[in-house]
Amino acid sequence: MIVGVQPMAGFDKLLHYRVPASLRADVRPGSLVRVPIVNRQKLAIVVEVDAIPDCAPEKLKLVTAALHAFPALTPDLLALAKWMHAYYAARMESVFEAMIPAAVRGEANVKEEKYLSLARTLTADELAAFRKKAPQQARLCEFLRQQFKPAKKSLVLSRLDCTAAVAAALIKRGFVREETRHVERVAYADSLSGGGEIVTGLPPKLNEEQAAAVDSVHASLAREKFAVHLLHGVTGSGKTEVYLRAVEEVLAAGGSAIYLVPEVALTPQTVSRLRGRFEAAGHQTVVWHSRLSEGERLDGWQALASGQARVVVGARSAVFAPVHDLRLIVVDEEHEPAYKQDETPRYHGRDVAVYRAKLANAVCLLGSATPSLESVVNVRAGKYQINRLLRRVDDKKMPDIQIVDMRIELMRQRGLVTLSRLLVDHMHQRFERKEQTILFINRRGYSSSMLCRKCGHVEECPHCSVTLTYHRADETLKCHLCGHERGAPAVCPKCAAPDIRWRGLGTQRIEEAVRRVLPRARLERVDTDTMSKKNRFRQILNDFRAGKIDVLIGTQMIGKGLDFPNVTLVGLVDADLSMHVPDFRANERTFQLLVQVAGRAGRGDRTGEVVVQTFTPKAEAIQFARHADFDGFAEAELGMRKKFNYPPYRHLVHHLFRGRNPEKIQFYADQWVKRVEKTFGAAVEIRGPTPAPIEKVKDEYRYQVWYFVARVTAFVPELVKMQNEFTWPDDVSQVLDVDPMSLT
Numbered sequence: 252m253i254v255g256v257q258p259m260a261g262f263d264k265l266l267h268y269r270v271p272a273s274l275r276a277d278v279r280p281g282s283l284v285r286v287p288i289v290n291r292q293k294l295a296i297v298v299e300v301d302a303i304p305d306c307a308p309e310k311l312k313l314v315t316a317a318l319h320a321f322p323a324l325t326p327d328l329l330a331l332a333k334w335m336h337a338y339y340a341a342r343m344e345s346v347f348e349a350m351i352p353a354a355v356r357g358e359a360n361v362k363e364e365k366y367l368s369l370a371r372t373l374t375a376d377e378l379a380a381f382r383k384k385a386p387q388q389a390r391l392c393e394f395l396r397q398q399f400k401p402a403k404k405s406l407v408l409s410r411l412d413c414t415a416a417v418a419a420a421l422i423k424r425g426f427v428r429e430e431t432r433h434v435e436r437v438a439y440a441d442s443l444s445g446g447g448e449i450v451t452g453l454p455p456k457l458n459e460e461q462a463a464a465v466d467s468v469h470a471s472l473a474r475e476k477f478a479v480h481l482l483h484g485v486t487g488s489g490k491t492e493v494y495l496r497a498v499e500e501v502l503a504a505g506g507s508a509i510y511l512v513p514e515v516a517l518t519p520q521t522v523s524r525l526r527g528r529f530e531a532a533g534h535q536t537v538v539w540h541s542r543l544s545e546g547e548r549l550d551g552w553q554a555l556a557s558g559q560a561r562v563v564v565g566a567r568s569a570v571f572a573p574v575h576d577l578r579l580i581v582v583d584e585e586h587e588p589a590y591k592q593d594e595t596p597r598y599h600g601r602d603v604a605v606y607r608a609k610l611a612n613a614v615c616l617l618g619s620a621t622p623s624l625e626s627v628v629n630v631r632a633g634k635y636q637i638n639r640l641l642r643r644v645d646d647k648k649m650p651d652i653q654i655v656d657m658r659i660e661l662m663r664q665r666g667l668v669t670l671s672r673l674l675v676d677h678m679h680q681r682f683e684r685k686e687q688t689i690l691f692i693n694r695r696g697y698s699s700s701m702l703c704r705k706c707g708h709v710e711e712c713p714h715c716s717v718t719l720t721y722h723r724a725d726e727t728l729k730c731h732l733c734g735h736e737r738g739a740p741a742v743c744p745k746c747a748a749p750d751i752r753w754r755g756l757g758t759q760r761i762e763e764a765v766r767r768v769l770p771r772a773r774l775e776r777v778d779t780d781t782m783s784k785k786n787r788f789r790q791i792l793n794d795f796r797a798g799k800i801d802v803l804i805g806t807q808m809i810g811k812g813l814d815f816p817n818v819t820l821v822g823l824v825d826a827d828l829s830m831h832v833p834d835f836r837a838n839e840r841t842f843q844l845l846v847q848v849a850g851r852a853g854r855g856d857r858t859g860e861v862v863v864q865t866f867t868p869k870a871e872a873i874q875f876a877r878h879a880d881f882d883g884f885a886e887a888e889l890g891m892r893k894k895f896n897y898p899p900y901r902h903l904v905h906h907l908f909r910g911r912n913p914e915k916i917q918f919y920a921d922q923w924v925k926r927v928e929k930t931f932g933a934a935v936e937i938r939g940p941t942p943a944p945i946e947k948v949k950d951e952y953r954y955q956v957w958y959f960v961a962r963v964t965a966f967v968p969e970l971v972k973m974q975n976e977f978t979w980p981d982d983v984s985q986v987l988d989v990d991p992m993s994l995t
């Protein structure tokens with residue numbers, strides 16, 4: 252047998268090897284193997300078997316080893332890898348690296364341990380017979396009987412001072428079971444999945460809208476053909492219940508399902524709810540998140556690759572789970588930019604989910620209260636089916652949204668205003684009534700930058716063209732791009748005025764403002780700094796749920812998927828920040844932010860209220876969000892996109908050039924653009940080269956080019972080919988980003 256493999260050795264090329272008879276059973280398409288490359292053993296993925304090499308077969312070298320008994324990539328994943336390679340302009344090797352966790356590639360610090368346990372209880376007669384004929388085997392069985400859980404083989408053997416042959420005999424005869432577990436060399440004390448907070452409970456009876464959506468997805472599943480459903484349901488309409496029913500149906504029929512959430516750490520409630528439901532029905536559920544230890548990751552992967560587990564819940568990389576017989580992929584909050592990976596391969600988890608479902612003839616179920624305009628356009632084009640949930644569960648009212656014009660507020664209160672009177676009044680009421688409030692803010696840190704009110708000076712990073720962020724805790728100014736750091740000045744470095752103002756708001760500043768107006772309230776703050784501390788976030792959420800916190804302050808990252816019945820007030824302190832950024836998706840982001848944030852209010856019996864503070868109350872995104880008018884917003888926004896021929900009407904590809912010498916970069920970028928224009932003509936619209944919004948990072952200058960194209964697959968592979976043929980100087984590096992989610 253001859254196989255074609257893609258090595259993980261720093262280059263994209265198909266190499267051929269012969270497979271020795273001893274490895275034939277374990278070498279299949281998608282298998283991870285080791286092969287010799289110039290006297291070195293390298294990892295490789297089997298891409299094809301029974302390949303026809305371009306030289307005499309007997310000249311080929313032999314595959315050295317197979318890493319696992321199961322292929323790392325199922326046939327649909329292999330096909331998906333080829334598509335990602337072409338679509339996202341990513342090297343094959345980097346795609347495989349994204350698909351196969353390091354622990355599985357054998358690159359992590361994990362070792363295997365064998366564990367023994369009794370396969371069945373021995374009768375008294377059997378034991379007696381054993382004692383006579385094979386006293387050592389009898390001792391081993393008796394020892395294992397006293398253990399409550401599988402015991403480490405090496406320990407058992409040394410304790411009883413017996414050889415591996417004794418255990419082997421028992422295993423062969425079916426008395427003892429041997430299993431392999433993966434243990435960390437460095438043990439981790441805690442992990443998210445380790446916590447036992449599994450939520451169980453009887454599934455609710457579906458309401459009419461939910462039942463109609465479930466029926467519609469059911470019909471697609473029954474057809475066993477590729478289909479995409481967009482579940483567009485207002486916040487609190489019970490979308491999760493629809494996803495759950497679909498997954499349960501797939502599992503009951505013996506198929507597998509993948510359930511994607513934007514960020515596992517931010518949705519602990521959802522994850523426990525899912526695990527509770529699936530595990531109650533006897534389905535081992537793998538939870539896939541960034542904080543798994545390598546050993547846990549390998550065990551979870553193996554459960555999926557072996558078919559022992561058929562459902563996985565996780566963030567975007569879970570879309571590559573090697574499950575057998577994939578029938579369904581759920582993508583919750585499909586509009587979330589977090590699905591886009593910002594390092595190579597720069598793939599979009601939702602789009603990859605749709606394409607994988609297509610390759611596997613499976614159903615992809617996308618859901619959101621604020622679907623992306625990309626998905627809306629796909630519904631309009633008849634590519635996706637739409638299922639709508641227009642009402643909240645139990646007909647709970649949608650929250651009332653009130654807009655505060657901060658310009659007027661500023662004149663009234665004179666000076667810097669953090670909390671408007673309306674918001675403060677409402678917070679007082681909640682506090683008196685023992686109800687809870689959540690305050691949202693757009694950014695992190697105490698305040699974003701340092702601005703002198705007198706001369707207008709703003710402190711910038713000497714290495715990057717961005718403002719420095721003021722961190723109050725240690726009185727420093729820090730650059731979030733390169734990490735440059737220095738003490739915060741007491742007076743303006745330019746005009747020496749003592750009057751230094753901190754522009755923008757941060758969670759800390761809001762906390763101080765709330766303390767002033769509600770000194771007796773119990774406050775807690777969640778931001779990226781809190782999130783970096785293990786378990787802190789979970790602790791805060793538990794306390795909040797238990798009513799030990801009156802006001803929760805956080806960046807919008809806590810706005811996802813949280814469901815607290817006692818929250819009746821939500822304040823969005825700075826609605827503008829997401830709007831005044833140079834990105835054509837700014838309106839869409841603002842609308843989504845408002846609707847999602849508002850959706851956290853009034854999930855219990857009382858109607859929720861939302862207060863939105865803004866300097867631009869007339870903005871479309873704010874007005875449509877206020878009336879919860881998604882269709883109106885989509886119509887207006889799509890009109891604008893159509894006019895400028897922006898996505899979703901065309902695809903956008905970003906090309907970044909980097910280097911220390913700005914003239915040189917500009918020169919090469921100019922030459923390159925001319926070449927692209929000549930080759931593609933009217934098929935591509937080019938903007939640039941221009942300096943990137945952040946011109947300099949770590950002393951490297953950045954230039955960018957934007958390409959607008961109708962079809963990615965007709966453009967990107969060709970562009971990459973041209974790029975490889977173009978002669979670039981060594982000190983100009985470049986990055987291509989297809990369908991970028993952020994323009995800043």
Ligand code: ADP
Nearest residue numbers: 455456457458484486487488489490491492644
């Ligand atoms: P969404 O994801 O649409 O915002 P959820 O799925 O989180 O909404 O549902 C909101 C709440 O309603 C959850 O607490 C859920 O358990 C509950 N729920 C969902 N469906 C029903 C139903 N048919 N009957 C009663 N409660 C339901």
Ligand code: ZN
Nearest residue numbers: 712715730733
């Ligand atoms: Zn910097």
